[in-house]
Amino acid sequence: MLSDLKDVDLDVYSWVLQHRTIEVDTVAAGTGHAPQEVRLSVERLLDAQLLHRSPEDDSVAFAVAPDTAASRLAAPLEEEIRTRQREISGIREDLGRFMPHYLQRRSAGEALEVLGNVEDVRGALNAASDRCRREVLTSQPGGGSRVPEAMQEALRRDEAMLRRGISMRSLYHHTARFNGPSQAYVAAASALGAQYRTAHELFGRLIAFDRELAFIPVPDGSWGAVVIREPSTVAYLCDIFDQTWDHATPFSNAVGQGLEEVAREIHETIIRLLAAGLKDEAIARRLGMSLRTARRHIADIMEELGAGSRFQAGVAAAARGLLDDPAAAKPAQEATAD
Numbered sequence: 001m002l003s004d005l006k007d008v009d010l011d012v013y014s015w016v017l018q019h020r021t022i023e024v025d026t027v028a029a030g031t032g033h034a035p036q037e038v039r040l041s042v043e044r045l046l047d048a049q050l051l052h053r054s055p056e057d058d059s060v061a062f063a064v065a066p067d068t069a070a071s072r073l074a075a076p077l078e079e080e081i082r083t084r085q086r087e088i089s090g091i092r093e094d095l096g097r098f099m100p101h102y103l104q105r106r107s108a109g110e111a112l113e114v115l116g117n118v119e120d121v122r123g124a125l126n127a128a129s130d131r132c133r134r135e136v137l138t139s140q141p142g143g144g145s146r147v148p149e150a151m152q153e154a155l156r157r158d159e160a161m162l163r164r165g166i167s168m169r170s171l172y173h174h175t176a177r178f179n180g181p182s183q184a185y186v187a188a189a190s191a192l193g194a195q196y197r198t199a200h201e202l203f204g205r206l207i208a209f210d211r212e213l214a215f216i217p218v219p220d221g222s223w224g225a226v227v228i229r230e231p232s233t234v235a236y237l238c239d240i241f242d243q244t245w246d247h248a249t250p251f252s253n254a255v256g257q258g259l260e261e262v263a264r265e266i267h268e269t270i271i272r273l274l275a276a277g278l279k280d281e282a283i284a285r286r287l288g289m290s291l292r293t294a295r296r297h298i299a300d301i302m303e304e305l306g307a308g309s310r311f312q313a314g315v316a317a318a319a320r321g322l323l324d325d326p327a328a329a330k331p332a333q334e335a336t337a338d
Contacts, residue, residue: 005044008033012041013050017063022051049073111230118223125207125215129157132209136161137241138170139206155188162192171241171248174198174266175289186251197248200269201286203240211238270297271317 011031016022019030022042028035042061045051049069054060115121129136136158162168168189176182176198186196208214214234218224228234249265266287273283284294305320307313 005048006041008037009041009044009050012038013045013063016045016051016061020062021059022053022061023059111228111233113227113229114218114224115227116218116222116224121215121223121225124225124227126157128209128213128215129161132161132164132166134210135167136169137206137208137211137238138168139202139204139241139244140170140172140176141202141205155185158189158194159192162189162194168194169241169245170194170196171202171244172196172198172251173202173287173289174200174249175287175293177251190251196251197245198251199244199248200265203244206237206241208234208238208241211235214238266297267301270294270301271313274298274301274313275317 008031011033012027015027015030019026021027024035024038024042027033027042028038031038033041042051046053046061049072050064050066051061052064054062115124158168170189172182172186176186186194190196205217206214211234212229212231214228214237215225216228216237218226228237269287270283273286278286280295280298281291283298284291287294289297302308302313305313305316307316
């Protein structure tokens with residue numbers, strides 16, 4: 001290996017360059033190095049093509065120009081690179097024949113594109129992030145459900161945009177405030193200039209770049225996405241985001257202010273959804289929490305209201321004014337005390 005060349009090799013190379021001999025004792029005497037060091041040095045220089053042994057006398061050798069030696073050693077690697085480049089070109093050419101069929105899935109020209117799997121979505125998001133110039137808007141329902149590994153990848157992508165001066169605003173469900181990975185993600189990105197707010201209900205998942213390109217999920221659970229480029233549709237989605245943002249609550253530190261208010265909003269929203277007749281699954285989906293968590297909240301609320309059924313819970317909540325004014329309503333615990 002060329003990385004194994006040592007300082008002693010420079011002395012031996014210079015000696016052979018002038019005296020054209022690799023007789024160990026002679027070189028050792030001339031360079032001041034031990035015979036064993038000289039012997040190993042000669043072997044390394046021969047391997048590096050910097051010395052060429054005479055075919056007539058093993059003790060005679062010629063020093064080879066370094067660029068000539070480099071060309072000899074690099075030739076097989078360069079040929080391998082050329083081979084790999086030909087293989088890459090062949091792969092692109094072979095698979096490129098399928099592109100027209102893939103593009104047939106687009107509707108309205110370039111306005112709409114369906115990405116059928118998470119890898120295509122990830123690649124499109126990374127490309128859009130690289131091209132982004134001004135602003136990113138995201139709505140991420142299901143506050144506590146994001147996988148830490150996915151968050152790390154998203155944080156790296158977001159950090160690159162934030163360092164380019166891109167404005168970034170994100171909406172989460174209130175439940176994100178009680179999720180450790182979400183708290184850490186928000187703290188890290190906020191330190192770089194990103195803004196986060198939470199709401200008890202969100203309109204759905206959305207990622208929009210520069211108000212020109214938007215990603216929304218496909219409804220089949222495949223983790224695919226619909227890419228929207230049609231200006232009016234993208235503008236409409238961004239307007240919905242702005243309206244939700246204006247009514248959302250700034251994401252505060254989990255041990256700081258805001259959690260009591262958020263917990264109260266979640267509590268009141270579940271009461272209203274129960275009174276409206278929504279099932280447990282629908283309530284969990286609307287609030288971005290697991291079904292188990294939603295059922296635990298529902299059980300606590302029905303116990304606090306002294307209700308044995310959803311109908312009774314609705315009657316009790318209405319009697320205590322919990323359904324009249326969401327902004328002024330008190331938690332069921334306070335109502336019971338009154």
